[in-house]
Amino acid sequence: QVQLVESGGGLVQAGGSLRLSCAVSGSIFSFDVMGWYRQAPGKQRELVAVIGSRGSINYADSVKGRFTISRDNAKKTVYLQMNSLKPEDTAVYYCYKRDLREYWGQGTQVTVSS
Numbered sequence: 102q103v104q105l106v107e108s109g110g111g112l113v114q115a116g117g118s119l120r121l122s123c124a125v126s127g128s129i130f131s132f133d134v135m136g137w138y139r140q141a142p143g144k145q146r147e148l149v150a151v152i153g154s155r156g157s158i159n160y161a162d163s164v165k166g167r168f169t170i171s172r173d174n175a176k177k178t179v180y181l182q183m184n185s186l187k188p189e190d191t192a193v194y195y196c197y198k199r200d201l202r203e204y205w206g207q208g209t210q211v212t213v214s215s
Contacts, residue, residue: 103127103204105196110209113186117213121181123196123206128177133200135172135179139192139211149194150181164190186213 109121121137136151136159150160150170158170169182179196191213196206 103198103202105198105204105206107194107196107206107209110194110211112212112214115186115188115213115215117186118182118184119186119211121183121194121196121209121211123179125177125179125198128198128200133198135196135198136170137179137181137194138197139190139194140208141189141192144192146195151197152179183211186211188213188215 104126105123107121107123109119111119113119132154134151134153137149138146139149140146148161149164150168152158152170152172154174160168167185172179190211192211193208194211195208198204
């Protein structure tokens, strides 16, 4: 059974930084796409950033230049370094994995105060 376990969310002031981590267990596939989505209250879930197993990356325009996604295939972990955080980044952040199926983490709350 594939499980995605997120960590690293919390409360931070505007301009601050947080680093999210997502560890994958139970997966046997080496080729996949992993990444982060977020959902703010009253809004649809949206893409933040994704990274392929060979390193291809895609960011939402709203986070380009501020967020950095990376992965450690040996540790089966994907990271999201978030800098220069803004109040509009406040959301529940979900880890995502796609190989033959799609998988989601339970979500971690990120709150940015102004």
